[in-house]
Amino acid sequence: MSASRRRNHQIAVLVLEGAKPLDVGIPAQVFSHRPSMPYEVRVCGAAPGLVTGGDGLSYHVAQGLDALERADTVFVPGYRAPATTAPPGVVVDALRAAHARGARLAAISTGAFALAATGLLDGKRATTHWHYTAALRGQYPRVQVDGNVLFVDEGDVLTSAGAASGIDLCLHLVRRDHGVGLSNDVARRLVAAPYRSGGQAQYVPRSVPEPLGDLFAETREWALTHLAEPLTLDDLARNARVSARTFSRRFVADTGYTPMQWVLRARVDLARELLERTGLGVEQIAHKVGLGTAANLRLHFQRILGTSPTEYRHTFAP
Template sequence: MDPALHRVVVLVLDGAKPLDVGIPAQVFSNRPSMPYEVHVCGAKPGPVTGGDGLSYHVADGLEAFDRADTIFVPGYRSPADTEAPQVVVDALIAAHQRGTRIAAISTGAFALAQAGLLDGKRATTHWHYTRVLSERNPLVRVDENVLFVDEGNVLTSAGAASGIDLCLHLVRRDHGVALSNHVARRLVAAPYRSGGQAQYVPRSVPEPLGDLFASTREWALGHLAEALTLESLARNARVSPRTFSRRFVEDTGYTPMQWVLRARVDLARELLERSDLGVEQIAARVGLGSDANLRLHFHRILGTSPTEYRRTFSSPTSPS
């Protein structure tokens, strides 16, 4: 085991969903660009009956937690009718007490809740199970309208695809936006969907309008240095500002101008990582005008300064 690598352990429980298991294994797989290594374990070594007609054979038991930096608990079938084995619950509690980061994908949140790791915290799971999770665990503040929730060393995500968003968020948290964007390109995934984005919209959204909004977001990303307004975005989408604003919030969880601001900060992060441009030059290039304005929004959104961010992330690993 290379001590320089961040060790990710994926726990496979009975009924584990194949996609939920595969997402962290794929995202964090070791390669020249990725300072991670992945290990898969079960409650004990040997065969594990999975969901969707698949089964697993794991070489390691829960002793793998002892060397983990991050533990993933993938979703599993029938969480409302089954509980995680007590030995798994005890191992999760012990890992949490050691300071290990623990993340759940989809219904994996039920195991974290059973261990008490979500008590007093915000959390989410697949929208189909949010009510059950809330009713069974009244101390957990279940949010059914988000893709993932980051509570520091305990994270939860919604349905399977949002597990990709959670994993990219952790790469971004660990190593910056440049490496996260590189991983997203490798996965052919959206480079950034915020945790606050709605996981499920129960009403019908006309498909042509959604396509227009996607193209408008892409257009905006290419024009961040310009004076973007609600009116100019709506004009590009060929709808009224009122309609654009309402539908945009439904689609993304942000107002149009909040989304533009975060896109500008995200671009500033990448320029801080990958260029030698000064803070004032970067502020102008991303459309924030002055270095003071960039520092203000950078601190509000990320809780740090551009200078400190550059110091932390200015030497990204070469992509591969």
């Protein structure tokens, strides 16, 4: 094996009985190996051979649980009837062994049930598809189930909600591994939203009129093109053609952030990309993203990312 091949991050996608096809395909597609992507994906099962999936599909996997022994990250896609179908003991043992060896474990949708069965979610926050949160909470009471987020990052164990949030989780891991620039490239390739915070609500129980949702999406897009300018709550509400009070209340319900928290994070995210992809100084970047001064940029970088702009550039710039 060549040195360049050894440097690639190894992804194992563990297909269990009843696996949902979209959940299986998401990590396989996001982390698909190409010159710009330092990952390699292997799809495996409890044993090599045919695995019966959900929705009338089956999977022929070439590898068994030995693939987990070489994986840096193990994805467990969602599967049917998780509340009544426990993962086999050999699967639970293999997941525990992979985690003990240092691999991080990530679940999409009901794959969280398999991770919960290992005990590795005990005492930690986790999520799953909103339809199954009560079942996960009831079956694994030691898990702190949060049914109102897209994904939860507990460091070496991550969980996500329904299928589309699996894309958000994968992009989050690319961003964590290699920075926002590569993550944005992947999002463009997938024609996906480049950034949806894990704290964003996965399901809003009250009815929000569809035109209002469209207006808010347009306002977020507008804000992203005006980050260098002073932006206030009144500016955003005026663009959305609603009152500031209505805009603020419904924006929080839709995104999990207040409007100005969202703007701040968007500015920090743009600063991250400029640090990675340009030679601009910190003061220049602070001005371009609307944070004014280098001191202000450093302050928010430390609060949100736990690092400085200089250290971030050192880590992620080519």
